[in-house]
Amino acid sequence: MSAGGAAPAGQCETPPPGLVARARAFLSALALLPGVLVLAAWMVGNLCSDRWYWSQWLEWIPTSVALAGSGVFLSLAGLLHPRGPRDRRPSQARVLASIAWGLVLVYMLLIDWRLPNAFKEREQSGPGSTRVLFWNAAAEDEPGWSRAALGENADVLVLVSIKNDNELAWISKSMGESESVIVTDRFTVLSRRRIGRYALTPLDIAPGEGLDPRQRTGTRKWADPGHAMFIELAADEHRPAACVWVLDLPSDLSLARRDVTARAASVIRDFRGPARVPNSVQAWVEDGATELRGFPEPDLVVGDFNIPRGSASLDAMTRGKPNAFDQCGFGPAASWPCKWPRTRLAIWPLLHIDQMFAGPALRATSYSLIDPGSGTHRMQRADFVAGGP
Numbered sequence: 001m002s003a004g005g006a007a008p009a010g011q012c013e014t015p016p017p018g019l020v021a022r023a024r025a026f027l028s029a030l031a032l033l034p035g036v037l038v039l040a041a042w043m044v045g046n047l048c049s050d051r052w053y054w055s056q057w058l059e060w061i062p063t064s065v066a067l068a069g070s071g072v073f074l075s076l077a078g079l080l081h082p083r084g085p086r087d088r089r090p091s092q093a094r095v096l097a098s099i100a101w102g103l104v105l106v107y108m109l110l111i112d113w114r115l116p117n118a119f120k121e122r123e124q125s126g127p128g129s130t131r132v133l134f135w136n137a138a139a140e141d142e143p144g145w146s147r148a149a150l151g152e153n154a155d156v157l158v159l160v161s162i163k164n165d166n167e168l169a170w171i172s173k174s175m176g177e178s179e180s181v182i183v184t185d186r187f188t189v190l191s192r193r194r195i196g197r198y199a200l201t202p203l204d205i206a207p208g209e210g211l212d213p214r215q216r217t218g219t220r221k222w223a224d225p226g227h228a229m230f231i232e233l234a235a236d237e238h239r240p241a242a243c244v245w246v247l248d249l250p251s252d253l254s255l256a257r258r259d260v261t262a263r264a265a266s267v268i269r270d271f272r273g274p275a276r277v278p279n280s281v282q283a284w285v286e287d288g289a290t291e292l293r294g295f296p297e298p299d300l301v302v303g304d305f306n307i308p309r310g311s312a313s314l315d316a317m318t319r320g321k322p323n324a325f326d327q328c329g330f331g332p333a334a335s336w337p338c339k340w341p342r343t344r345l346a347i348w349p350l351l352h353i354d355q356m357f358a359g360p361a362l363r364a365t366s367y368s369l370i371d372p373g374s375g376t377h378r379m380q381r382a383d384f385v386a387g388g389p
Contacts, residue, residue, distance in 0.1 A: 035069075035071075035074045041061060042066035045059035046059065050257045070101055113332055114330045128386060132155070135149065136248065137159065138160075140375045141161075141167060141375055143166070145373060145375070148371070152381050156190075158189050182284070187200060189246075191233070193239070199292065202227055203264045205226045207250075214337075224251065228267070230245050258316075273287070300384065305353055305355055308352055321357040321359040334348075334350050335352055335380060337377075363388060366382060366383040
């Protein structure tokens, strides 16, 4: 070594250990910040839900995405933390962030995934059970989805925005002779239980800015006022009568969800008909004998809400009825998107926006989501029996 401790010619000086430690500490804190912000955004979204327009954007962050995103940054912060003898203990901020991450994980397992339901004794379906299958094809139904639907052996099959008439004809033939069939521009219902009456209405929800990340431009101008239907299932030897609401709410992201459900609830409450009933040859005709004052109180509410499970805005439509998934479902459950329309790539669903709500006269005994191999939504299927939770 040369005089004065200088490094030999051609060799770089090694940075002082203190400088390296400070640099690593700075980078560790820099990596920790986005991890903390992701967790904080998720927490604010869950606390505020979609009661305000600004908070609905945070409430839409899937728990799994928040955990994965924050976990990457927390791990990176740990890797960058100084490794000197005096720096072996993690920083207090990283400890608190890790505890928060663990609590969110517990929340996901217990609340989002409802893992305690996995240990409940499963009720077997029988003569007193009604199996309901709902699917929003989103007008993108490709051949083959009928096989998935038929495999579920549903008593009541509700389809939205079906455009493949060949598939519909095949499933109608394969189900056997249905007691009731309803075909409208928006909804199609095939039921092995007799339907005594039905009615449908647009919800007159004003269009928004048309935000739609599925489009190349990020926006899409289309008229989607939302639609609602009720069907009344007649009583039979084993099952009581039941009223089912079917909803298809707008998907425009720019709309405040609290305003959407408030408007939909108002239209349904003020609905005056007409309803339709079957005549002697089972054709649907207007019911002139009964005056409607809003939809009848529902025993079951199903549909594509375009609102994630657990959101506060859902109460306006469901009136506090329990979610069928919360009653008996468990595990990661999301119904959208099955694939990204622009690329046609199959992806892992992130949001549970197709849902069913039962009560107080009905109780869900099974709930599952099925990939039909078509469209951007998963089918949802549930069994219901008489009796509250």
